Amino acid sequence: MMAGKKRLTPEEIVKSFKDEFKAKIKNTRIERRTKGSSKNEFVHIWMKIDKSSFKDSVKHLATLQKYPHLAVASGNDLGKTIELIYHFSIYYGVPLGEISINISVELPKSKPEIETICDIIPGALITEREKQEMLGVTIKGIPDSRRVFLADDFPEGVYPWRKDETGPQKMIRNLHEVKK
Amino acid sequence: MKFSMLVQVFTQMFKKPFTNKFPAKYIPSSTTKFLRDVGSGKAEIIPPIETPDGFRGKIVYDKDKCIGCKLCIKVCPSGAIEFKPEEKKVKFYLARCVFCAQCTDICPVNCLSMSNEFLLADADKYSKNLIVE
Amino acid sequence: MKTKQTTKTTYRIPIGPIHPALKEPVAFEFEIDGERIVDVDVSLGHVHRTVEWAATKRNPIQILYLAERICGICSYCHPAAFALAVENIANIEVPERAEYLRVIHAELERICSHILWAGVAAHEIGFDSVLFLTWQIREKVLDLTEYLTGNRITKGIITIGGVRRDITKEHHPKIFETLNYLKDNFEKLRKVFLDDKTFRMRSQGCGILTKEDALKLCAVGPTARGSGVKKDVRVDQAYFSCADLDIECITPDVLTGEVNGDVYDRIIVRLLEVKQSIDLIEQCIDKMPVGDIVSEPKVAKVLATLKKAGGEGIGRMEAPRGEVIHYVKLVEGEEYPFTWKVRAPTYNNIMPWVPMLKGEQIADIPIVAASTDPCMSCTNRVAIVDSGKKYELNKEELHRRSVEKTRRFMA
Numbered sequence: 001m002m003a004g005k006k007r008l009t010p011e012e013i014v015k016s017f018k019d020e021f022k023a024k025i026k027n028t029r030i031e032r033r034t035k036g037s038s039k040n041e042f043v044h045i046w047m048k049i050d051k052s053s054f055k056d057s058v059k060h061l062a063t064l065q066k067y068p069h070l071a072v073a074s075g076n077d078l079g080k081t082i083e084l085i086y087h088f089s090i091y092y093g094v095p096l097g098e099i100s101i102n103i104s105v106e107l108p109k110s111k112p113e114i115e116t117i118c119d120i121i122p123g124a125l126i127t128e129r130e131k132q133e134m135l136g137v138t139i140k141g142i143p144d145s146r147r148v149f150l151a152d153d154f155p156e157g158v159y160p161w162r163k164d165e166t167g168p169q170k171m172i173r174n175l176h177e178v179k180k
Numbered sequence: 181m182k183f184s185m186l187v188q189v190f191t192q193m194f195k196k197p198f199t200n201k202f203p204a205k206y207i208p209s210s211t212t213k214f215l216r217d218v219g220s221g222k223a224e225i226i227p228p229i230e231t232p233d234g235f236r237g238k239i240v241y242d243k244d245k246c247i248g249c250k251l252c253i254k255v256c257p258s259g260a261i262e263f264k265p266e267e268k269k270v271k272f273y274l275a276r277c278v279f280c281a282q283c284t285d286i287c288p289v290n291c292l293s294m295s296n297e298f299l300l301a302d303a304d305k306y307s308k309n310l311i312v313e
Numbered sequence: 314m315k316t317k318q319t320t321k322t323t324y325r326i327p328i329g330p331i332h333p334a335l336k337e338p339v340a341f342e343f344e345i346d347g348e349r350i351v352d353v354d355v356s357l358g359h360v361h362r363t364v365e366w367a368a369t370k371r372n373p374i375q376i377l378y379l380a381e382r383i384c385g386i387c388s389y390c391h392p393a394a395f396a397l398a399v400e401n402i403a404n405i406e407v408p409e410r411a412e413y414l415r416v417i418h419a420e421l422e423r424i425c426s427h428i429l430w431a432g433v434a435a436h437e438i439g440f441d442s443v444l445f446l447t448w449q450i451r452e453k454v455l456d457l458t459e460y461l462t463g464n465r466i467t468k469g470i471i472t473i474g475g476v477r478r479d480i481t482k483e484h485h486p487k488i489f490e491t492l493n494y495l496k497d498n499f500e501k502l503r504k505v506f507l508d509d510k511t512f513r514m515r516s517q518g519c520g521i522l523t524k525e526d527a528l529k530l531c532a533v534g535p536t537a538r539g540s541g542v543k544k545d546v547r548v549d550q551a552y553f554s555c556a557d558l559d560i561e562c563i564t565p566d567v568l569t570g571e572v573n574g575d576v577y578d579r580i581i582v583r584l585l586e587v588k589q590s591i592d593l594i595e596q597c598i599d600k601m602p603v604g605d606i607v608s609e610p611k612v613a614k615v616l617a618t619l620k621k622a623g624g625e626g627i628g629r630m631e632a633p634r635g636e637v638i639h640y641v642k643l644v645e646g647e648e649y650p651f652t653w654k655v656r657a658p659t660y661n662n663i664m665p666w667v668p669m670l671k672g673e674q675i676a677d678i679p680i681v682a683a684s685t686d687p688c689m690s691c692t693n694r695v696a697i698v699d700s701g702k703k704y705e706l707n708k709e710e711l712h713r714r715s716v717e718k719t720r721r722f723m724a
Contacts, residue, residue: 040556067528074654098549123531257378
């Protein structure tokens with residue numbers, strides 16, 4: 001599948017990103033752990049990228065491996081900003097060679113917008129729709145922007161993953177607090 | 181073989197069925213009459229299959245050993261345990277118990293264990309059979 | 314195709330959200346032209362239970378049991394992935410014996426799940442005797458699970474730092490007896506599924522997912538492997554003790570020499586994986602080192618360690634249906650996690666349904682949808698609105714159409 005392309009080590013991968021994007025990349029860390037008796041190691045790379053160069057960084061990732069595997073995108077509400085973390089993995093198919101790359105982007109709450117990556121990785125559609133409804137992020141250019149997990153009559157403006165006033169606090173009913 | 185399943189189906193006709201027919205071979209037309217017959221010895225309930233050791237059934241609580249540390253309440257995933265502050269003992273509501281046995285693992289004085297009783301169906305959530313204290 | 318005179322248009326059939334052919338509540342809308350499907354639209358969200366929100370009110374030990382109840386058939390992979398994520402955050406070192414025990418339970422669950430799927434696939438085609446044969450075999454494996462862990466389905470055997478129960482020499486006779494029973498019956502299953510003409514007629518050439526589509530849509534599990542993509546977390550990344558064992562990624566060309574990406578190929582992948590799992594359990598019992606089964610037996614100390622830990626981590630493992638990934642973020646000083654994101658493998662396998670179903674007939678919908686092994690089971694009816702007249706296709710009707718197609722092939 002990948003004959004002829006050289007596989008880079010984790011340090012080289014981080015270096016190639018840093019060379020390409022210079023100051024837009026912050027907080028990289030490489031975690032290595034070993035498992036089992038033969039002490040084989042697995043590698044997770046975490047990177048934080050500026051919002052403006054997010055799409056270019058995904059294109060750069062696609063040059064390292066033709067179809068990077070997007071597992072899912074998770075989100076955090078950090079007070080004034082919303083953080084989206086995209087969990088990619090490359091070099092699958094090579095025994096004990098897969099490397100997980102987690103790219104996180106921070107968006108300000110006043111303008112939570114980001115571009116879609118569905119043109120590079122079509123399989124990202126469902127996870128992007130989920131971020132739109134759960135966190136209130138607007139994804140520009142998404143081919144299909146209907147709700148995916150919440151019901152159609154769920155009120156607008158209530159975002160279940162947020163911890164501020166737009167969270168779902170008013171919709172909770174504690175069913176088990178009937179006196180036993 | 182083209183239709184190998186036919187051979188399999190044919191041999192099954194001569195084998196004992198895999199299902200254990202608990203409690204009776206056919207559904208009785210009147211459950212209360214069936215239970216009366218069992219009580220007087222006219223009919224028999226086929227027993228269920230033996231449970232293995234380590235089966236997680238109804239919880240058994242040794243009240244005297246309990247010290248009221250509340251560690252079991254901290255780890256119960258479904259909130260099935262209630263603390264009684266006056267006596268410093270606990271009360272289990274089996275209607276909410278998920279039979280995970282985490283409380284038995286964490287108890288520092290080993291006053292809890294899981295029996296192999298599993299026939300606990302009841303119509304009332306708070307009946308005597310489903311509260312252990 | 315519309316011309317000025319005729320008014321030939323396509324019908325729209327909604328199937329779901331709850332339906333016999335699908336095992337997860339998913340709402341489809343098919344546009345059909347005669348009996349051929351022209352377009353598919355999928356909508357999800359019918360079993361949304363706010364599990365991720367419920368975790369923000371529970372400590373990590375309680376979340377293990379909450380995670381188990383996300384799904385009934387793959388109920389081991391969710392607490393396992395959660396434990397992997399938390400162990401990555403808090404740098405908890407798991408003893409080697411516990412890693413081998415975890416692999417044994419994971420493979421037992423894989424066997425149960427694939428055999429269950431084989432029975433359901435046979436039922437969709439109309440071959441009910443095979444359903445009962447496979448589920449009879451599965452009962453023996455469930456008995457073994459009950460003997461080792463205390464319960465048949467929600468095992469409750471994983472804990473943070475290891476496992477809760479050990480497998481000693483006294484358990485070995487029953488394990489080997491069950492494995493031998495499985496090996497004898499595996500030959501029977503293989504003959505029925507792979508050599509029997511009925512299965513081949515219905516499944517070859519049906520529901521094709523090309524390798525290109527599988528890569529672009531990020532398919533996982535046997536759905537991707539049946540199309541020739543070598544994605545398997547056990548082989549690619551070291552987790553538990555899979556790196557010490559002899560595992561290889563199974564694709565259909567191991568048996569037939571070519572890859573078509575149809576339903577028949579996925580049947581091959583799943584059956585060969587059952588054989589591989591039996592082999593892996595034997596390897597694990599052989600190589601198991603002595604030692605502890607959990608890194609910290611006192612649960613109260615584990616909770617205290619996790620309260621002090623902070624950071625984020627991911628845990629990935631290979632469930633019977635594909636790759637499961639959990640993301641956890643813990644905050645120092647707080648017992649409850651800040652965020653927990655669960656991604657079950659079926660969510661990545663939903664988008665491949667669209668290219669698989671285009672061009673197929675209605676009677677093929679059950680077998681194609683079931684071939685990706687979606688993850689829950691329910692029943693309901695289908696309504697067709699046909700230019701003013703309303704009639705309902707209920708469960709028996711749709712199943713009857715699928716069975717009739719088999720009979721037509723056999724005649």
